[in-house]
Amino acid sequence: MVQVRVLGVALDAARQHIVLLKPLLEEPGEGRVLPIWIGAQEATSILVAVEGADVPRPLAHDLMRSLLDSVGASVTGVAVTRIDEGTFFAEVTLSTTLGERVVDARPSDAVALASRVDAPIWVADAVMADAGVLDTVTEAEADEDTEDVPDEVARERLDEFKRFLDDVDPEDFAAD
Secondary structure (H helix, E strand, C coil): CEEEEEEEEEECCCCCEEEEEEECCCCCCCCEEEEEEECHHHHHHHHHHHHCCCCCCCCHHHHHHHHHHHCCCEEEEEEEEEEECCEEEEEEEEEECCEEEEEEECHHHHHHHHHHHCCCEEECHHHHHHHCEECCCCCCCCCCCCCCCCHHHHHHHHHHHHHHHHHCCHHHHCCC
């Protein structure tokens, strides 16, 4: 398993939402990125959590967090465990008064919940190997580690990533 972070949420050419997961220890433009197609509501929920935005009423994943809090349970981690015929599967690991429990979940719900409770997100090595794409296209962030990346290179990487999103199809990640 590799621990990942939410790199962002994007739209593909068909206007379908994609959550992008990137291994924690990899720099932008290195390694792999795992794109997972998700619904619009889950995309919104993930963005709200990642950006720390306030919402006037609780979203479904806020309700999940409140329910867990009210029964004294906590999320210790989530994992994208496998991909089968292009469908991703995930699990949420809970710490409860009855011990550890593992619950089946859609990756989008697992990531949205983990983003709210600051739980680690993991991806099975086989999933990253099968469905991950080379991260040669992530836009470089302006910080100490990347300020020496020329603007032209950063623009080229972003343009290449946009072309990837325009051309990619969920079936491209179907297991053989």
